[in-house]
Amino acid sequence: MNDWPFSQRARNLTSSAIREILKVTERPEVISFAGGLPSPATFPAEQIRVATNRVLSEAPHAALQYSATEGYLPLREWVAARYSTPQHTVKPDEVLITTGSQQALDLLGKILIDEGSRVLVEAPSYLGALQSFSLFSPQYVSVPTDDDGLDPEALSPALTDGARFLYAMPNFQNPTGRRLSLARRQALAAIARERGLPIVEDDPYGALDYEGKSLPTLLSLAPDNVIHLGSFSKVLAPGLRLGYVIAPQPVHHKLVQAKQAADLHSPSLLQRIVYEVVKDGFLDAHIPTIRQLYSAQCRAMLDALARHMPAGAHWNQPAGGMFIWVTLPGNIDTMQLLEQAVAHNVAFVPGAPFFANGAPTNTLRLSFVTVPPAKIEQGVATLAGLITAALDRQAA
């Protein structure tokens, strides 16, 4: 059959040109700053192996049988306790275990977006969220950002009134690595409370602040208005595909119904394995080792950028996470730059696709977590050389 009756939704799905270019980065000789992958050096494989053996010997039937859509109760209780603060208690029946945070984005698109619904997103925003939400045809409104994250001043009532929600990643955002300042968190929470604006707080990187000094979540500042997404991908391992969403009862209830239709429940075995691994405080000792590794690699890249980048290039100084956001001088198109870079065995992700509405072409995302410092130096030098040459050509 040549003409399958695809939905309009499916016809709007397009393959990413960047994805095609980046396929070559699987070549070992390529120094790739393009990845969004955590470092496998941080995966607790042995703890997971031990936990699996325990789960399969102590509760083989329950671990392999269908289970509740909401998720494994002890794991939900663990999440609820972890997110409870003196000011606000998170209840286990506000927690839904999802097949990675990505699934939470799909479920939220389903229950909150009608065709043409206004959805506020950061400029730039997480590409995976835009992909999930776009299947439900929202009207995106981009909120301007700077090195302190999104600017609450820009959230006029004209923008927020009638908006289905604001999607934000306050901690070490993908793609920028920026953290929303405390003052802006408080301002944003106040707007949410006063105007009844729902906020989807996506927080996969929150635990990865290098100083271990985390800022309060939007959930803790406006619990009635915030839907909080968390993940085990960056603190344990992404291949487990386990995340969670904390939401007020009415939203939780709809999310559970939508999840039942999406995959019934997340794998029982993996939920029990993760609970076994984390229940006795493993993360408190494990996360600092991840912070230390990423902090050192981030420092290596910041030093390399300072050494090699031409004047006029701007980048942020991440306080955590996996990414640095670079803005180039002149009118250098980072899509063209990527093709040249790949030809020189260096890869990154151009910034344009992360913008929902129109995009500057002179931005790019660099990830430093999977590349050893020596390679970081080499790759940044090569990349900076190509940029300098491009600027010289423009000046000539």
Next chain:
Amino acid sequence: MNDWPFSQRARNLTSSAIREILKVTERPEVISFAGGLPSPATFPAEQIRVATNRVLSEAPHAALQYSATEGYLPLREWVAARYSTPQHTVKPDEVLITTGSQQALDLLGKILIDEGSRVLVEAPSYLGALQSFSLFSPQYVSVPTDDDGLDPEALSPALTDGARFLYAMPNFQNPTGRRLSLARRQALAAIARERGLPIVEDDPYGALDYEGKSLPTLLSLAPDNVIHLGSFSKVLAPGLRLGYVIAPQPVHHKLVQAKQAADLHSPSLLQRIVYEVVKDGFLDAHIPTIRQLYSAQCRAMLDALARHMPAGAHWNQPAGGMFIWVTLPGNIDTMQLLEQAVAHNVAFVPGAPFFANGAPTNTLRLSFVTVPPAKIEQGVATLAGLITAALDRQAA
């Protein structure tokens, strides 16, 4: 916040009254024929434990890292080989690993259904499929069925022309346990080929034919028109949440894009574990043990039904699978019957919810796989007694 801005889609989501009633069936004293759960006695926990240890010692990083949306290639190759016939070769790049078959239903709804699209379903049909498809607001057209499955004679061009697809479960259907006859498979495949009708063939129970004499899949009879869904839930364990969809390239391509937005990929670790378990022919020895168990339990229930059910009650003689479909005489409402039955510590699932368009109220689904024969006898006797009493009241 009291008034969350839910989508129309979310507002249409409703909780199942049956689900509420059946919650009590978790009480140990209840004999439940309501479950759709496979018997945990069949779960190969030890093989899974051994496979996990091997995977985590041989490929810990790959098993715990992000992986390709399409799925683990060796597992996709295994699926392709298993479904290839002398007449038709299935290619690995037509196989997508999904988070249970349920996810394939969600993805298919996304890429094939627009609001008001005509979707043909069996009457009755699998409830989980109706739940997934309904999120995308199709117009259902019900196709009549009998003990041989759906009737291709009923598929007039007026029905099939312009339909997005026909959803069918040809083997031991949930809820009826019926198998589509060979003649009807051939007739259905001919209609699909001649009219370009897409068919979604959902086949979680195909391996569970008690005689081990499987009929040809619709996929093998009309490969260009059929999207085939398979699952490891009924032959290994449902808690792994792993299934697969075999589809022609254009459909596969859209499914992959939709899955990326849904959960990026199914858990890498579980895909490798399942491959380790099945790669050397484990299922060829394992599946017959499941068939033997279910066949014996089915026989026990059929005997009990013959002993206790009042005249005029009709049920099928399943050749495989997990379910028996019962039609009651008179105008007994099986929703009311369920409440009485639960009060007497017996549970089943009323048939009405399985019909997309209007439903007879005198049908019910019985599962026999998780209840030991003695309890089957006791439960069926109790249920039949309640039905007989109800009929007597009606006659009086």
